[in-house]
Amino acid sequence: MNAPDRVIPIVAEPSLVVRASSWGGLFDCAMRWEGEQMLGIRKAAGLRAHLGTSVHASTAAYDLGRLPGGQPISVDDAASVFVDTLRNPGRDVDFGVDDLTLVEAERTGLALHTAYCYDLAPQFTFQSVEMTLSPLDIDCGGGTVVRLTGQMDRARVAETPAGPVIADVKTGTRVVVDGKASTRGRSPQLGTYQLLYEETAQQPSAGAQILALPTKGKAVALASEVFDARRVMVGVDGQPGLIDFAAQMFRAGLFPPNPSSNLCSQKYCARWATCNFHE
Ligand code: SF4
Incomplete structure (x- = not known):
């Protein structure tokens, strides 16, 4: 190095x-x-970006549970982190800027979360x-x-x-x-x-x-x-x-x-x- x-x-x-x-x-x-x-010139995130942030939160929760010494968390329980983050942003989100409704965002995010946890995460040791x-x-x-x-x-x-x-x-x-x-x-x-x-x-x-x-x-x-x-x-x-x-x-x-x-x-x-x- x-x-x-x-x-x-x-x-x-x-x-x-x-x-x-x-x-x-x-x-x-x-x-x-x-x-x-x-x-410090910032802009509110759009719903599609916030959908990404919410998937990041749930997949990170799932992967943290798989680390050595971590507290395992089920795919379903980690999915609740996604829903909670999506519905409670804790930051400025412009829900009207993207061609996406909250219901569609939730459906998409849950499918991505599931695909990540079942298809991708098992291929890795983090x-x-x-x-x-x-x-x-x-x-x-x-x-x-x-x-x-x-x-x-x-x-x-x-x-x-x-x-x-x-x-x-x-x-x-x-x-x-x-x-x-x-x-x-x-x-x-x-x-x-x-x-x-x-x-x-x-x-x-x-x-x-x-x-x-x-x-x-x-x-x-x-x-x-x-x-x-x-x-x-x-x-x-x-x-x-x-x-x-x-x-x-x-x-x-x-x-x-x-x-x-x-x-x-x-x-x-x-x-x-x-x-x-x-x-
Ligand atoms: S992204 Fe485009 S509009 Fe924004 S500062 Fe760069 S050049 Fe200008």
Whole structure:
């Protein structure tokens, strides 16, 4: 395990503390990320996104019960976590923004929860669920230090013969493409998780994997192949990685827009009304 050059010993006063789980979004649209994470410009989630959050809660409850020393929980009891989360969001949810009713969301979510617990979870032995991570400081140059901290939201660490794999549960309408769990665009977040896992556990990871639960269409639970997301963050063969590009953004204080982002829409971006770069 080699820490990238920009990872430095923890400093007393970082310039900025950000949630590790948000870091991948920086490379989707940095301007949106700056709005959400640095300026506090937020938007209520839609029902389909909240459906995903609720499935994450129930599948995490189920997997926690399967950890060594955990309190096993039945598929049905874990399903009640889904229903409870869906009906009691505890945060702002815009129930009118998606082409989905609460009843449809409940039906879809229960089918996904069941598919996950019976079809996918038994294929894995997890070491941890939503692991708490040790802070990781990134030297951006010019005295700017960004600290990543928090939990590996929605991800598990799976034991495999090759070593620990970061398995990230993804919900959404595009998580399954051509009948396969899609890994497209997932490397920034999963690479960040691989790095942080390695710093926290002090051992190498063997890669990353997507556990896909599509919130539209047939309710299935599919695992992607294992892939190396870490190299995208740290770079290869003398080429810079995303962590170097991030350092430059923080040093310069410039966060470029990406109007080609899948999330560049009034529905998903809180900066839409004031952003000059979308169509
Ligand atoms: S409107 Fe599009 S380009 Fe502008 S900040 Fe949002 S996602 Fe980025």
